[in-house]
Amino acid sequence: MNLVLVEHTEGAPTDVSLQALALAAGLGGETHALLIGPGAVEAAATVPVAVAHVAEHPSLQAFAPDAWASIICTLAERLGASAVIAPGSGPATDAMARAAVRLGEPLAANVTAITPGSPLLLTRVRWGGSLLEEARLHSGRALLTVAPHSVAALAPAAPGSVETLTPELADADLVVQVRDRVAPPAGGVSLADAKVVVTGGRGVGSAEGFAPVEELAALLGGAVGCSRAVTMSGWRPHTDQVGQTGNKIAPDIYIACGVSGATQHIAGTKGAKRILAVNTDPEAPIMSVADYAVIGDLHEVLPAVSAELRRRRG
Amino acid sequence: MKVLVCVKRVPMTGGRIVLTHDEQAIETKHLGFAVSPHEECGEEEAVRLVEANGGESVVLTLGVAEAEEQLRDAMAIGVDRGIHLVTDGEEWDPEATAGAIVEAIRADESASGPFDLIFLGNESADSGGYQVGLRVASALGRPCATGIKALSVEGGSVRCEQEFGGGRDVYELPLPAVVTVLEGLNLPRYPSVPGRMRAGKKPLERTEPARPASRLERARLVVPAGEAKQAAVLGHGADAAAAVVDLLEQIGVAS
Numbered sequence: 156m157n158l159v160l161v162e163h164t165e166g167a168p169t170d171v172s173l174q175a176l177a178l179a180a181g182l183g184g185e186t187h188a189l190l191i192g193p194g195a196v197e198a199a200a201t202v203p204v205a206v207a208h209v210a211e212h213p214s215l216q217a218f219a220p221d222a223w224a225s226i227i228c229t230l231a232e233r234l235g236a237s238a239v240i241a242p243g244s245g246p247a248t249d250a251m252a253r254a255a256v257r258l259g260e261p262l263a264a265n266v267t268a269i270t271p272g273s274p275l276l277l278t279r280v281r282w283g284g285s286l287l288e289e290a291r292l293h294s295g296r297a298l299l300t301v302a303p304h305s306v307a308a309l310a311p312a313a314p315g316s317v318e319t320l321t322p323e324l325a326d327a328d329l330v331v332q333v334r335d336r337v338a339p340p341a342g343g344v345s346l347a348d349a350k351v352v353v354t355g356g357r358g359v360g361s362a363e364g365f366a367p368v369e370e371l372a373a374l375l376g377g378a379v380g381c382s383r384a385v386t387m388s389g390w391r392p393h394t395d396q397v398g399q400t401g402n403k404i405a406p407d408i409y410i411a412c413g414v415s416g417a418t419q420h421i422a423g424t425k426g427a428k429r430i431l432a433v434n435t436d437p438e439a440p441i442m443s444v445a446d447y448a449v450i451g452d453l454h455e456v457l458p459a460v461s462a463e464l465r466r467r468r469g
Numbered sequence: 470m471k472v473l474v475c476v477k478r479v480p481m482t483g484g485r486i487v488l489t490h491d492e493q494a495i496e497t498k499h500l501g502f503a504v505s506p507h508e509e510c511g512e513e514e515a516v517r518l519v520e521a522n523g524g525e526s527v528v529l530t531l532g533v534a535e536a537e538e539q540l541r542d543a544m545a546i547g548v549d550r551g552i553h554l555v556t557d558g559e560e561w562d563p564e565a566t567a568g569a570i571v572e573a574i575r576a577d578e579s580a581s582g583p584f585d586l587i588f589l590g591n592e593s594a595d596s597g598g599y600q601v602g603l604r605v606a607s608a609l610g611r612p613c614a615t616g617i618k619a620l621s622v623e624g625g626s627v628r629c630e631q632e633f634g635g636g637r638d639v640y641e642l643p644l645p646a647v648v649t650v651l652e653g654l655n656l657p658r659y660p661s662v663p664g665r666m667r668a669g670k671k672p673l674e675r676t677e678p679a680r681p682a683s684r685l686e687r688a689r690l691v692v693p694a695g696e697a698k699q700a701a702v703l704g705h706g707a708d709a710a711a712a713v714v715d716l717l718e719q720i721g722v723a724s
Protein backbone atom coordinates (compact mmCIF):
# COMPACT_ATOMS: atom_id res chain seq x y z
CA MET A 156 0.00 0.00 0.00
CA ASN A 157 0.98 3.61 -0.57
CA LEU A 158 0.94 6.51 1.87
CA VAL A 159 0.53 10.03 0.50
CA LEU A 160 1.24 13.18 2.51
CA VAL A 161 -1.63 15.53 1.66
CA GLU A 162 -1.14 19.26 2.23
CA HIS A 163 -4.24 21.35 2.65
CA THR A 164 -5.25 24.97 2.78
CA GLU A 165 -8.56 26.49 3.86
CA GLY A 166 -9.99 23.05 4.60
CA ALA A 167 -9.26 21.50 1.18
CA PRO A 168 -6.42 19.39 -0.22
CA THR A 169 -3.99 21.39 -2.39
CA ASP A 170 -3.84 20.77 -6.14
CA VAL A 171 -0.31 19.43 -5.94
CA SER A 172 -1.46 16.97 -3.26
CA LEU A 173 -4.22 15.70 -5.58
CA GLN A 174 -1.53 15.34 -8.24
CA ALA A 175 0.60 13.31 -5.80
CA LEU A 176 -2.42 11.07 -5.19
CA ALA A 177 -2.72 10.54 -8.96
CA LEU A 178 0.92 9.47 -9.20
CA ALA A 179 0.44 7.11 -6.25
CA ALA A 180 -2.56 5.53 -7.98
CA GLY A 181 -0.16 4.49 -10.77
CA LEU A 182 1.72 2.27 -8.31
CA GLY A 183 -1.34 0.06 -7.77
CA GLY A 184 -2.58 -1.18 -4.41
CA GLU A 185 -4.50 0.72 -1.77
CA THR A 186 -3.65 4.36 -1.04
CA HIS A 187 -3.86 6.01 2.37
CA ALA A 188 -3.44 9.73 3.02
CA LEU A 189 -1.88 11.62 5.94
CA LEU A 190 -3.04 15.13 6.84
CA ILE A 191 -1.45 17.21 9.58
CA GLY A 192 -2.22 20.52 11.25
CA PRO A 193 -5.16 22.95 11.60
CA GLY A 194 -7.98 22.26 9.12
CA ALA A 195 -6.86 18.66 8.51
CA VAL A 196 -10.15 17.10 9.61
CA GLU A 197 -12.20 19.28 7.26
CA ALA A 198 -9.80 18.71 4.35
CA ALA A 199 -9.75 14.94 4.89
CA ALA A 200 -13.43 14.80 3.86
CA THR A 201 -12.48 15.42 0.21
CA VAL A 202 -9.36 13.26 -0.14
CA PRO A 203 -10.05 10.35 -2.53
CA VAL A 204 -8.28 7.45 -0.74
CA ALA A 205 -9.19 4.27 1.13
CA VAL A 206 -8.25 5.75 4.51
CA ALA A 207 -7.41 9.34 5.40
CA HIS A 208 -5.31 9.58 8.59
CA VAL A 209 -5.54 12.87 10.47
CA ALA A 210 -2.75 13.71 12.93
CA GLU A 211 -3.87 15.95 15.77
CA HIS A 212 -1.59 17.41 18.42
CA PRO A 213 -1.70 20.70 20.33
CA SER A 214 1.91 21.43 19.28
CA LEU A 215 1.11 21.18 15.56
CA GLN A 216 -0.63 24.54 15.11
CA ALA A 217 2.45 25.84 13.28
CA PHE A 218 4.56 23.88 10.77
CA ALA A 219 7.33 21.83 12.40
CA PRO A 220 9.15 19.74 9.78
CA ASP A 221 10.81 17.30 12.20
CA ALA A 222 7.45 16.61 13.86
CA TRP A 223 5.91 16.01 10.42
CA ALA A 224 8.79 13.64 9.57
CA SER A 225 8.25 11.75 12.82
CA ILE A 226 4.54 11.30 12.06
CA ILE A 227 5.22 10.23 8.46
CA CYS A 228 7.74 7.60 9.60
CA THR A 229 5.61 6.21 12.42
CA LEU A 230 2.54 5.87 10.20
CA ALA A 231 4.48 4.43 7.23
CA GLU A 232 5.97 1.77 9.49
CA ARG A 233 2.69 0.95 11.21
CA LEU A 234 0.90 0.58 7.87
CA GLY A 235 3.81 -1.22 6.21
CA ALA A 236 3.66 1.30 3.35
CA SER A 237 5.87 0.29 0.42
CA ALA A 238 5.83 3.83 -0.95
CA VAL A 239 5.54 7.24 0.71
CA ILE A 240 4.70 10.07 -1.67
CA ALA A 241 4.38 13.81 -1.13
CA PRO A 242 3.75 16.89 -3.25
CA GLY A 243 6.94 18.67 -4.32
CA SER A 244 6.18 21.88 -2.39
CA GLY A 245 8.77 23.46 -0.11
CA PRO A 246 7.38 22.31 3.25
CA ALA A 247 6.41 18.79 2.09
CA THR A 248 9.81 18.29 0.45
CA ASP A 249 11.50 19.46 3.63
CA ALA A 250 9.51 17.03 5.80
CA MET A 251 10.06 14.14 3.34
CA ALA A 252 13.83 14.66 3.28
CA ARG A 253 13.84 14.50 7.08
CA ALA A 254 11.70 11.35 6.93
CA ALA A 255 14.13 9.80 4.44
CA VAL A 256 17.01 10.37 6.85
CA ARG A 257 15.06 8.80 9.73
CA LEU A 258 14.10 5.78 7.63
CA GLY A 259 17.60 5.41 6.19
CA GLU A 260 16.25 5.57 2.65
CA PRO A 261 17.04 7.59 -0.46
CA LEU A 262 14.57 10.28 -1.54
CA ALA A 263 13.73 10.94 -5.18
CA ALA A 264 12.63 14.58 -5.49
CA ASN A 265 10.31 16.00 -8.16
CA VAL A 266 9.23 12.79 -9.85
CA THR A 267 7.06 13.11 -12.98
CA ALA A 268 6.37 9.44 -13.81
CA ILE A 269 6.82 5.99 -12.26
CA THR A 270 6.82 2.37 -13.43
CA PRO A 271 6.17 -0.08 -10.57
CA GLY A 272 8.71 -2.86 -9.99
CA SER A 273 11.89 -3.59 -8.12
CA PRO A 274 13.81 -1.43 -8.61
CA LEU A 275 11.17 1.22 -9.16
CA LEU A 276 11.73 3.03 -12.45
CA LEU A 277 11.10 6.75 -12.32
CA THR A 278 11.52 9.97 -14.22
CA ARG A 279 12.46 13.08 -12.29
CA VAL A 280 13.11 16.75 -12.93
CA ARG A 281 16.57 18.31 -13.19
CA TRP A 282 17.56 21.88 -13.94
CA GLY A 283 14.14 23.15 -12.88
CA GLY A 284 12.46 21.18 -15.68
CA SER A 285 14.92 21.89 -18.50
CA LEU A 286 16.17 18.31 -18.26
CA LEU A 287 14.67 14.99 -17.15
CA GLU A 288 16.43 12.03 -15.54
CA GLU A 289 15.34 8.41 -15.84
CA ALA A 290 16.49 6.50 -12.78
CA ARG A 291 16.20 3.24 -10.84
CA LEU A 292 15.32 3.58 -7.16
CA HIS A 293 16.81 0.80 -5.01
CA SER A 294 15.13 1.02 -1.64
CA GLY A 295 13.09 -0.93 0.88
CA ARG A 296 10.48 1.80 0.92
CA ALA A 297 10.16 4.18 -2.03
CA LEU A 298 10.15 7.83 -0.92
CA LEU A 299 9.15 10.32 -3.61
CA THR A 300 8.02 13.88 -4.04
CA VAL A 301 5.97 14.70 -7.14
CA ALA A 302 6.96 17.59 -9.41
CA PRO A 303 4.11 20.14 -9.33
CA HIS A 304 1.86 20.14 -12.41
CA SER A 305 3.47 17.12 -14.07
CA VAL A 306 0.57 14.73 -13.38
CA ALA A 307 -3.18 15.37 -13.81
CA ALA A 308 -4.81 15.75 -10.37
CA LEU A 309 -7.40 13.32 -9.01
CA ALA A 310 -10.82 14.89 -8.43
CA PRO A 311 -11.63 15.53 -4.76
CA ALA A 312 -13.94 12.83 -3.34
CA ALA A 313 -14.83 11.39 0.03
CA PRO A 314 -12.37 8.84 1.51
CA GLY A 315 -13.44 5.32 2.51
CA SER A 316 -12.87 6.30 6.13
CA VAL A 317 -11.13 8.88 8.29
CA GLU A 318 -8.92 7.82 11.22
CA THR A 319 -7.52 10.17 13.82
CA LEU A 320 -4.10 9.61 15.33
CA THR A 321 -2.38 11.41 18.18
CA PRO A 322 1.36 11.38 17.55
CA GLU A 323 3.95 11.18 20.29
CA LEU A 324 6.34 14.04 19.72
CA ALA A 325 9.72 14.54 21.34
CA ASP A 326 10.97 18.01 22.35
CA ALA A 327 13.62 17.64 19.66
CA ASP A 328 10.85 17.39 17.03
CA LEU A 329 9.72 20.92 17.88
CA VAL A 330 13.06 22.79 17.87
CA VAL A 331 12.56 23.73 14.21
CA GLN A 332 9.09 25.25 14.03
CA VAL A 333 7.50 28.32 12.46
CA ARG A 334 7.53 30.94 15.25
CA ASP A 335 6.00 33.84 13.40
CA ARG A 336 4.39 34.68 10.09
CA VAL A 337 5.04 37.91 8.20
CA ALA A 338 2.01 38.80 6.07
CA PRO A 339 2.42 39.35 2.32
CA PRO A 340 2.93 42.98 1.32
CA ALA A 341 -0.41 44.66 0.62
CA GLY A 342 -1.41 45.93 -2.81
CA GLY A 343 -0.07 45.20 -6.28
CA VAL A 344 -0.44 42.05 -8.34
CA SER A 345 1.87 39.20 -7.40
CA LEU A 346 3.96 37.61 -10.14
CA ALA A 347 2.56 34.19 -9.29
CA ASP A 348 -1.07 35.32 -9.80
CA ALA A 349 -0.74 37.96 -12.54
CA LYS A 350 -2.68 37.47 -15.79
CA VAL A 351 -0.09 39.59 -17.58
CA VAL A 352 3.62 39.61 -16.79
CA VAL A 353 5.95 42.08 -18.49
CA THR A 354 9.57 41.20 -17.90
CA GLY A 355 12.77 43.05 -18.73
CA GLY A 356 16.13 41.39 -19.30
CA ARG A 357 19.67 42.56 -19.82
CA GLY A 358 18.44 44.43 -22.92
CA VAL A 359 16.69 46.98 -20.70
CA GLY A 360 20.15 48.37 -19.99
CA SER A 361 19.67 49.99 -16.56
CA ALA A 362 17.37 50.31 -13.56
CA GLU A 363 15.89 53.50 -15.07
CA GLY A 364 15.34 51.65 -18.34
CA PHE A 365 12.48 49.73 -16.68
CA ALA A 366 10.15 52.76 -16.94
CA PRO A 367 8.47 51.59 -20.21
CA VAL A 368 8.22 48.02 -18.81
CA GLU A 369 6.49 49.35 -15.68
CA GLU A 370 4.24 51.60 -17.74
CA LEU A 371 2.96 48.76 -19.94
CA ALA A 372 2.51 46.40 -16.97
CA ALA A 373 0.50 49.06 -15.11
CA LEU A 374 -1.73 49.73 -18.15
CA LEU A 375 -2.48 46.00 -18.41
CA GLY A 376 -2.99 45.50 -14.66
CA GLY A 377 -0.04 43.11 -14.73
CA ALA A 378 3.16 42.53 -12.80
CA VAL A 379 6.74 43.49 -13.63
CA GLY A 380 9.35 40.74 -13.72
CA CYS A 381 13.02 40.57 -14.58
CA SER A 382 15.70 38.07 -15.56
CA ARG A 383 18.58 36.90 -13.36
CA ALA A 384 21.01 39.12 -15.27
CA VAL A 385 18.98 42.13 -14.13
CA THR A 386 18.91 41.05 -10.47
CA MET A 387 22.63 40.34 -10.44
CA SER A 388 23.25 43.82 -11.87
CA GLY A 389 21.29 45.29 -8.97
CA TRP A 390 18.69 46.94 -11.26
CA ARG A 391 15.68 45.17 -9.66
CA PRO A 392 15.13 43.26 -6.39
CA HIS A 393 15.29 39.47 -6.45
CA THR A 394 11.56 39.36 -5.59
CA ASP A 395 10.95 40.43 -9.23
CA GLN A 396 13.09 37.64 -10.72
CA VAL A 397 11.44 35.05 -12.95
CA GLY A 398 13.25 31.75 -13.44
CA GLN A 399 14.54 28.52 -11.95
CA THR A 400 15.83 30.36 -8.88
CA GLY A 401 13.13 33.05 -8.88
CA ASN A 402 9.36 33.21 -9.34
CA LYS A 403 7.40 30.64 -11.35
CA ILE A 404 4.71 32.43 -13.35
CA ALA A 405 1.52 31.29 -15.14
CA PRO A 406 0.00 34.35 -16.87
CA ASP A 407 -2.36 34.45 -19.86
CA ILE A 408 0.42 36.27 -21.67
CA TYR A 409 4.05 36.72 -20.81
CA ILE A 410 5.76 39.66 -22.53
CA ALA A 411 9.54 39.12 -22.41
CA CYS A 412 11.48 42.26 -23.35
CA GLY A 413 15.20 42.17 -23.98
CA VAL A 414 15.38 38.69 -22.42
CA SER A 415 17.71 36.25 -24.21
CA GLY A 416 15.92 33.16 -22.93
CA ALA A 417 18.52 31.16 -20.97
CA THR A 418 17.26 27.79 -19.66
CA GLN A 419 17.48 29.24 -16.13
CA HIS A 420 14.88 31.86 -17.11
CA ILE A 421 12.63 29.61 -19.21
CA ALA A 422 12.31 27.16 -16.28
CA GLY A 423 10.18 29.81 -14.52
CA THR A 424 7.89 30.52 -17.49
CA LYS A 425 6.60 27.04 -18.34
CA GLY A 426 3.17 27.87 -16.90
CA ALA A 427 2.68 30.85 -19.25
CA LYS A 428 -0.17 30.31 -21.74
CA ARG A 429 1.43 32.52 -24.42
CA ILE A 430 4.80 34.18 -24.77
CA LEU A 431 5.45 37.39 -26.71
CA ALA A 432 9.15 38.16 -27.13
CA VAL A 433 10.36 41.68 -27.84
CA ASN A 434 13.98 41.46 -28.88
CA THR A 435 16.43 43.04 -31.29
CA ASP A 436 17.89 39.59 -32.04
CA PRO A 437 15.60 37.31 -34.11
CA GLU A 438 17.97 34.40 -33.33
CA ALA A 439 17.78 34.76 -29.50
CA PRO A 440 16.91 31.47 -27.69
CA ILE A 441 13.69 33.09 -26.39
CA MET A 442 12.35 32.92 -29.97
CA SER A 443 12.25 29.10 -29.85
CA VAL A 444 9.80 29.16 -26.93
CA ALA A 445 7.84 32.29 -27.93
CA ASP A 446 4.46 32.17 -29.68
CA TYR A 447 4.73 35.77 -30.93
CA ALA A 448 7.64 38.09 -31.55
CA VAL A 449 8.33 41.73 -32.21
CA ILE A 450 11.78 42.34 -33.63
CA GLY A 451 13.03 45.63 -32.30
CA ASP A 452 14.32 47.68 -29.39
CA LEU A 453 12.01 47.45 -26.36
CA HIS A 454 12.63 51.15 -25.70
CA GLU A 455 10.87 51.91 -29.01
CA VAL A 456 8.33 49.07 -29.03
CA LEU A 457 6.90 49.33 -25.50
CA PRO A 458 6.15 53.09 -25.49
CA ALA A 459 4.43 52.64 -28.87
CA VAL A 460 2.31 49.75 -27.51
CA SER A 461 1.37 51.78 -24.41
CA ALA A 462 0.45 54.78 -26.59
CA GLU A 463 -1.70 52.58 -28.86
CA LEU A 464 -3.48 51.08 -25.82
CA ARG A 465 -4.24 54.58 -24.50
CA ARG A 466 -5.40 55.78 -27.94
CA ARG A 467 -7.89 52.89 -28.29
CA ARG A 468 -9.22 53.47 -24.78
CA GLY A 469 -9.89 57.05 -25.85
CA MET B 470 32.21 33.01 14.52
CA LYS B 471 33.14 30.13 12.24
CA VAL B 472 31.00 29.68 9.14
CA LEU B 473 31.09 26.99 6.45
CA VAL B 474 29.50 27.25 3.02
CA CYS B 475 29.15 24.17 0.81
CA VAL B 476 29.00 24.74 -2.95
CA LYS B 477 28.66 22.72 -6.16
CA ARG B 478 30.27 23.40 -9.53
CA VAL B 479 27.64 23.30 -12.29
CA PRO B 480 27.75 24.20 -15.98
CA MET B 481 26.24 27.50 -17.15
CA THR B 482 23.77 26.01 -19.59
CA GLY B 483 22.80 29.13 -21.56
CA GLY B 484 20.07 28.78 -24.16
CA ARG B 485 19.78 25.07 -24.90
CA ILE B 486 20.90 21.91 -23.11
CA VAL B 487 22.85 19.40 -25.26
CA LEU B 488 23.65 15.93 -23.91
CA THR B 489 26.71 13.74 -24.42
CA HIS B 490 26.26 10.75 -26.79
CA ASP B 491 25.81 8.27 -23.92
CA GLU B 492 23.02 10.48 -22.46
CA GLN B 493 24.72 10.43 -19.05
CA ALA B 494 25.71 14.08 -18.80
CA ILE B 495 25.41 17.55 -20.29
CA GLU B 496 27.88 18.28 -23.09
CA THR B 497 30.02 20.94 -21.42
CA LYS B 498 32.77 21.33 -24.06
CA HIS B 499 31.64 24.87 -24.89
CA LEU B 500 30.25 25.87 -21.48
CA GLY B 501 31.61 27.85 -18.55
CA PHE B 502 31.04 26.81 -14.95
CA ALA B 503 29.82 28.49 -11.78
CA VAL B 504 28.39 27.45 -8.41
CA SER B 505 24.62 26.96 -8.13
CA PRO B 506 22.95 30.40 -7.80
CA HIS B 507 21.65 29.79 -4.27
CA GLU B 508 25.16 28.97 -3.07
CA GLU B 509 26.60 32.25 -4.35
CA CYS B 510 24.35 33.88 -1.76
CA GLY B 511 25.59 31.39 0.84
CA GLU B 512 29.17 32.47 0.14
CA GLU B 513 28.26 36.15 0.39
CA GLU B 514 26.38 35.60 3.68
CA ALA B 515 29.34 33.70 5.18
CA VAL B 516 31.72 36.53 4.27
CA ARG B 517 29.34 39.20 5.66
CA LEU B 518 28.89 37.35 8.96
CA VAL B 519 32.63 37.08 9.47
CA GLU B 520 33.15 40.72 8.46
CA ALA B 521 30.58 41.74 11.08
CA ASN B 522 31.47 39.34 13.88
CA GLY B 523 35.06 38.28 13.24
CA GLY B 524 36.08 34.64 12.95
CA GLU B 525 36.65 32.51 9.92
CA SER B 526 34.75 31.52 6.76
CA VAL B 527 35.43 28.26 4.95
CA VAL B 528 34.20 27.02 1.56
CA LEU B 529 33.81 23.32 0.79
CA THR B 530 33.07 21.50 -2.44
CA LEU B 531 32.77 17.91 -3.59
CA GLY B 532 33.75 17.90 -7.23
CA VAL B 533 36.31 17.44 -9.99
CA ALA B 534 39.82 18.90 -9.78
CA GLU B 535 38.67 21.87 -11.89
CA ALA B 536 36.19 22.84 -9.13
CA GLU B 537 39.17 24.52 -7.46
CA GLU B 538 38.18 27.42 -9.76
CA GLN B 539 34.91 27.82 -7.83
CA LEU B 540 36.69 27.57 -4.46
CA ARG B 541 39.15 30.30 -5.54
CA ASP B 542 36.20 32.44 -6.72
CA ALA B 543 34.72 32.18 -3.22
CA MET B 544 38.07 33.06 -1.64
CA ALA B 545 38.29 36.04 -4.02
CA ILE B 546 35.18 37.59 -2.45
CA GLY B 547 36.61 37.03 1.02
CA VAL B 548 36.21 33.42 2.16
CA ASP B 549 39.31 32.53 4.21
CA ARG B 550 40.11 28.98 3.14
CA GLY B 551 38.88 25.98 1.21
CA ILE B 552 38.24 22.26 1.53
CA HIS B 553 38.17 20.30 -1.73
CA LEU B 554 36.77 16.76 -1.75
CA VAL B 555 38.16 15.75 -5.13
CA THR B 556 36.13 13.36 -7.32
CA ASP B 557 36.80 11.69 -10.65
CA GLY B 558 33.79 13.28 -12.37
CA GLU B 559 31.24 10.55 -11.60
CA GLU B 560 28.05 11.99 -10.12
CA TRP B 561 27.56 11.55 -6.37
CA ASP B 562 23.98 11.07 -5.17
CA PRO B 563 22.59 13.11 -2.22
CA GLU B 564 23.27 10.42 0.42
CA ALA B 565 26.86 9.94 -0.71
CA THR B 566 27.43 13.69 -1.03
CA ALA B 567 26.13 14.35 2.47
CA GLY B 568 28.21 11.49 3.88
CA ALA B 569 31.45 12.89 2.43
CA ILE B 570 30.63 16.43 3.59
CA VAL B 571 29.88 15.22 7.13
CA GLU B 572 33.18 13.37 7.31
CA ALA B 573 35.05 16.49 6.16
CA ILE B 574 33.20 18.70 8.66
CA ARG B 575 34.00 16.33 11.53
CA ALA B 576 37.67 16.28 10.57
CA ASP B 577 37.81 20.08 10.31
CA GLU B 578 35.94 20.63 13.57
CA SER B 579 38.18 18.27 15.51
CA ALA B 580 41.21 20.20 14.22
CA SER B 581 39.98 23.79 14.46
CA GLY B 582 36.72 23.97 16.41
CA PRO B 583 33.03 23.80 15.60
CA PHE B 584 31.22 25.74 12.88
CA ASP B 585 28.51 28.01 14.31
CA LEU B 586 26.69 28.01 10.99
CA ILE B 587 26.80 25.79 7.94
CA PHE B 588 25.22 27.05 4.71
CA LEU B 589 24.22 24.94 1.73
CA GLY B 590 22.02 25.72 -1.24
CA ASN B 591 18.39 24.63 -0.81
CA GLU B 592 18.90 22.53 -3.94
CA SER B 593 21.62 22.24 -6.54
CA ALA B 594 20.89 23.83 -9.92
CA ASP B 595 21.62 20.63 -11.82
CA SER B 596 20.43 17.50 -9.98
CA GLY B 597 17.96 19.25 -7.64
CA GLY B 598 17.81 16.60 -4.88
CA TYR B 599 16.55 19.02 -2.17
CA GLN B 600 18.07 17.06 0.72
CA VAL B 601 21.85 17.29 1.18
CA GLY B 602 21.61 20.04 3.81
CA LEU B 603 19.06 18.12 5.85
CA ARG B 604 21.15 14.95 5.65
CA VAL B 605 24.24 16.83 6.83
CA ALA B 606 22.31 18.48 9.68
CA SER B 607 20.82 15.20 10.81
CA ALA B 608 24.16 13.38 10.87
CA LEU B 609 25.66 16.23 12.92
CA GLY B 610 22.60 16.41 15.21
CA ARG B 611 22.02 20.11 14.46
CA PRO B 612 18.77 21.94 13.68
CA CYS B 613 18.17 22.88 10.07
CA ALA B 614 15.89 25.35 8.31
CA THR B 615 15.46 25.11 4.55
CA GLY B 616 14.75 27.52 1.70
CA ILE B 617 15.84 30.60 3.63
CA LYS B 618 15.77 34.06 2.01
CA ALA B 619 16.69 36.28 4.97
CA LEU B 620 18.66 35.59 8.12
CA SER B 621 20.17 37.35 11.10
CA VAL B 622 22.30 36.07 13.95
CA GLU B 623 21.07 37.27 17.33
CA GLY B 624 23.05 36.07 20.32
CA GLY B 625 23.10 32.31 20.37
CA SER B 626 20.48 31.82 17.70
CA VAL B 627 19.77 32.50 14.04
CA ARG B 628 16.49 33.99 12.83
CA CYS B 629 15.56 32.61 9.41
CA GLU B 630 12.82 33.71 7.02
CA GLN B 631 11.25 31.39 4.47
CA GLU B 632 8.83 32.57 1.76
CA PHE B 633 5.33 31.20 2.14
CA GLY B 634 2.33 32.22 0.04
CA GLY B 635 3.76 35.66 -0.64
CA GLY B 636 4.54 36.24 3.05
CA ARG B 637 7.33 34.91 5.24
CA ASP B 638 7.50 32.16 7.86
CA VAL B 639 10.03 32.81 10.61
CA TYR B 640 12.19 30.17 12.31
CA GLU B 641 14.60 30.67 15.20
CA LEU B 642 17.31 28.05 15.50
CA PRO B 643 19.80 27.68 18.35
CA LEU B 644 23.43 27.68 17.16
CA PRO B 645 25.21 25.67 15.93
CA ALA B 646 22.79 25.20 13.04
CA VAL B 647 22.56 24.29 9.36
CA VAL B 648 20.68 26.60 6.97
CA THR B 649 19.87 25.90 3.34
CA VAL B 650 19.53 29.15 1.44
CA LEU B 651 17.85 30.52 -1.66
CA GLU B 652 18.97 33.13 -4.15
CA GLY B 653 17.64 36.51 -3.01
CA LEU B 654 19.18 36.11 0.47
CA ASN B 655 21.54 38.95 -0.52
CA LEU B 656 23.18 40.43 -3.61
CA PRO B 657 26.57 38.72 -3.92
CA ARG B 658 29.52 41.04 -4.56
CA TYR B 659 31.90 40.73 -7.48
CA PRO B 660 35.50 39.83 -6.67
CA SER B 661 38.03 42.64 -6.84
CA VAL B 662 41.40 42.28 -8.58
CA PRO B 663 43.31 42.32 -5.24
CA GLY B 664 40.74 39.80 -3.97
CA ARG B 665 41.60 37.50 -6.85
CA MET B 666 45.34 37.93 -6.19
CA ARG B 667 44.89 37.01 -2.52
CA ALA B 668 42.63 34.05 -3.32
CA GLY B 669 45.44 32.15 -5.06
CA LYS B 670 47.49 32.13 -1.85
CA LYS B 671 44.76 31.13 0.61
CA PRO B 672 44.95 27.63 2.17
CA LEU B 673 43.20 24.81 0.32
CA GLU B 674 43.02 21.31 1.73
CA ARG B 675 42.37 18.35 -0.58
CA THR B 676 41.15 14.82 0.11
CA GLU B 677 39.84 12.13 -2.22
CA PRO B 678 36.81 10.39 -0.70
CA ALA B 679 35.58 7.07 -2.14
CA ARG B 680 32.14 7.08 -3.77
CA PRO B 681 29.62 4.53 -2.40
CA ALA B 682 27.11 2.91 -4.80
CA SER B 683 24.02 4.99 -5.49
CA ARG B 684 20.55 3.81 -4.45
CA LEU B 685 19.03 6.35 -6.82
CA GLU B 686 20.77 5.13 -9.93
CA ARG B 687 20.71 7.33 -13.00
CA ALA B 688 19.79 5.41 -16.17
CA ARG B 689 19.88 8.28 -18.65
CA LEU B 690 19.11 11.94 -19.14
CA VAL B 691 16.44 13.21 -21.52
CA VAL B 692 15.89 16.71 -22.91
CA PRO B 693 12.10 17.21 -22.65
CA ALA B 694 10.50 17.21 -26.09
CA GLY B 695 8.61 20.54 -25.81
CA GLU B 696 7.19 21.83 -29.07
CA ALA B 697 9.90 23.66 -31.00
CA LYS B 698 7.94 26.82 -31.71
CA GLN B 699 8.21 29.18 -34.63
CA ALA B 700 7.25 32.54 -33.18
CA ALA B 701 4.77 34.50 -35.32
CA VAL B 702 6.46 37.85 -36.02
CA LEU B 703 3.93 40.62 -35.31
CA GLY B 704 6.16 43.31 -36.77
CA HIS B 705 9.34 45.32 -36.41
CA GLY B 706 10.00 48.19 -34.00
CA ALA B 707 7.31 50.72 -33.05
CA ASP B 708 5.31 49.80 -36.17
CA ALA B 709 4.31 46.55 -34.45
CA ALA B 710 2.30 48.38 -31.76
CA ALA B 711 -1.12 47.97 -33.44
CA ALA B 712 -0.58 44.25 -33.99
CA VAL B 713 0.50 43.79 -30.36
CA VAL B 714 -2.59 45.59 -29.05
CA ASP B 715 -4.79 43.53 -31.42
CA LEU B 716 -3.30 40.40 -29.80
CA LEU B 717 -3.83 41.75 -26.26
CA GLU B 718 -7.48 42.55 -27.12
CA GLN B 719 -7.99 39.13 -28.69
CA ILE B 720 -6.89 37.31 -25.52
CA GLY B 721 -8.88 39.69 -23.34
CA VAL B 722 -6.16 41.42 -21.32
CA ALA B 723 -6.19 44.85 -23.02
CA SER B 724 -8.86 46.55 -20.98
